Amino acid sequence: MHAPRFTSSSIGTPSGSTGPHLRIGIAGAGVLGRLAAWSLAQAGHRVTVFDPATGPEARQDGLGPAGFTAAGMLSPLAELDHASAAIAMLGWRSIALWRQVADRLAADGGAPAPLLMQQRGSLLLAHAADLGSAQRVLDRLAQAGALHEAMPRPQALTGEALRTLEPALEPHLRAWLLPGEGQVMSPAMLCTLAGQAPQVQWRWSRTVTALAPGVIELDDGERWDADWVLDLRGLGARGPTPRTGAPAGAIDRLRGVRGEVVWLHAPGVVLNRPVRLMHPRHRVYLVPRPGDLFVLGASEIESEDRSPVSLRSAVELMAAAHSVVPALAEARIVHLESNLRPALPDNEPHTELQPGLLRINGLFRHGWLLAPALLQDGLAQAGLGSALGEPR
Structure with missing residues (x-):
C-alpha cells in the first residue's frame, strides 16, 4: 500500500497572510473547486473562482466538469478491486465528510439532504456463471480491507434477503452487501455548492493561462493577486502553465481517461441503492x-476522444443493466454522455503544496470519492481554516 503522493516545499503561509479572512483564488470549478470555494467561504475567507464554463449550471455535452457526468458513487470497498487501500481509506473518510456537507447545505436552506447524498450501502452482484470472477474480486477486497479495521466487510446475501432489499433485481443473482457505502447526487450537489456560496465571486468564462504562488493570470492578460492560489483544474492544468517547485513532469503527465454513461428513465422501477455487476470484462x-x-456506466477507455458514446459501449452497458434489472426493458434512454477523467500514470492523486499555492489533481475515476478527504488534508497542511475542519 502507498499513500497518495503529497509533496511540499517550505510549507507555510506567505508573510502577512496568516489568520482568517484571506484572499483566495481558485482555478477550476469542478467537484474540488466548488467544494473548496464553499468550504473556505464558510470559514470567512474571501474567495474568487475562475473557470472557462459559461456558468454553474449542469451540462450534458461532456465538455464541462467530469463531476457532472459521473454517477457520484461513494464506494471505497468496491474500489479495492482495482485501487490501493490508501484510496479506500480516503474514500471512507470522504463519506462522512459528504454527509456533513449535505446536512449543512440542507440546514442553510438548500435541497433536503437525501436529494444531495444518500448512504444506504451498495450491492455487488454476479451471475452464477461469473462466480469465479466474483470470488477473485471478493478475495482481493477481503485482503485489502483487512488493513483498515474500521471498514466493514462484504456481507453475502441469501436470495430471500436480496429480494427483501431490492425486489426489482433478477432473483437468481448472487449478491453481497457493502455496508456504509453511498452516493452523491452529482448534478444537484455541484449546483447547490455554487448556489449556496453567494459570498464567493464566480468568474465564469475566464480561462487561467498561468499561475504561481499568490498569482493567477487570465486569458485577457489580467493578473490577479491573492494570499493563496488553489489549482484544482483537472485536465485544464496541463499546458504552458509555469509549475515552479513541482516534481519533474508531475502535472504535465496528466492524461484523460474516457468514461461513458447512459441515463435511463424507468417509471415504476425501484432501486434503493447503487449496484455493481461483477463481470469478466466490465465494471458495470x-x-x-x-x-x-x-x-x-461506466466504460474506462485509454483515450482522450470526446466524441459521443460508442455503439459497443451503449449496447454492452444496457445489456448488462437489463440482465440484473429485467424491468429496465421498458426504460427510455434519456441521453448518453462521455467525458474525460484526469489521471496520472499510476492513477493515484497528487497533492503539491508550497507557500501560497496548493495543487490537487489526478483523481482519476475517484473524483467524488476522494475530493473531501484530499481537500481537507491539503487545506489543513496549508493552515487554511475551512468548513471541512481538521483531519481526524
Missing part, C-alpha cells in the same frame, strides 16, 4: 436517482 454500475432516473 447502476445508480438510482430521484425522478425514476438511473445512471448506467
Whole structure:
C-alpha cells in the first residue's frame, strides 16, 4: 500500500497572510473547486473562482466538469478491486465528510439532504456463471480491507434477503452487501455548492493561462493577486502553465481517461441503492436517482476522444443493466454522455503544496470519492481554516 503522493516545499503561509479572512483564488470549478470555494467561504475567507464554463449550471455535452457526468458513487470497498487501500481509506473518510456537507447545505436552506447524498450501502452482484470472477474480486477486497479495521466487510446475501432489499433485481443473482457505502447526487450537489456560496465571486468564462504562488493570470492578460492560489483544474492544468517547485513532469503527465454513461428513465422501477455487476470484462454500475432516473456506466477507455458514446459501449452497458434489472426493458434512454477523467500514470492523486499555492489533481475515476478527504488534508497542511475542519 502507498499513500497518495503529497509533496511540499517550505510549507507555510506567505508573510502577512496568516489568520482568517484571506484572499483566495481558485482555478477550476469542478467537484474540488466548488467544494473548496464553499468550504473556505464558510470559514470567512474571501474567495474568487475562475473557470472557462459559461456558468454553474449542469451540462450534458461532456465538455464541462467530469463531476457532472459521473454517477457520484461513494464506494471505497468496491474500489479495492482495482485501487490501493490508501484510496479506500480516503474514500471512507470522504463519506462522512459528504454527509456533513449535505446536512449543512440542507440546514442553510438548500435541497433536503437525501436529494444531495444518500448512504444506504451498495450491492455487488454476479451471475452464477461469473462466480469465479466474483470470488477473485471478493478475495482481493477481503485482503485489502483487512488493513483498515474500521471498514466493514462484504456481507453475502441469501436470495430471500436480496429480494427483501431490492425486489426489482433478477432473483437468481448472487449478491453481497457493502455496508456504509453511498452516493452523491452529482448534478444537484455541484449546483447547490455554487448556489449556496453567494459570498464567493464566480468568474465564469475566464480561462487561467498561468499561475504561481499568490498569482493567477487570465486569458485577457489580467493578473490577479491573492494570499493563496488553489489549482484544482483537472485536465485544464496541463499546458504552458509555469509549475515552479513541482516534481519533474508531475502535472504535465496528466492524461484523460474516457468514461461513458447512459441515463435511463424507468417509471415504476425501484432501486434503493447503487449496484455493481461483477463481470469478466466490465465494471458495470447502476445508480438510482430521484425522478425514476438511473445512471448506467461506466466504460474506462485509454483515450482522450470526446466524441459521443460508442455503439459497443451503449449496447454492452444496457445489456448488462437489463440482465440484473429485467424491468429496465421498458426504460427510455434519456441521453448518453462521455467525458474525460484526469489521471496520472499510476492513477493515484497528487497533492503539491508550497507557500501560497496548493495543487490537487489526478483523481482519476475517484473524483467524488476522494475530493473531501484530499481537500481537507491539503487545506489543513496549508493552515487554511475551512468548513471541512481538521483531519481526524
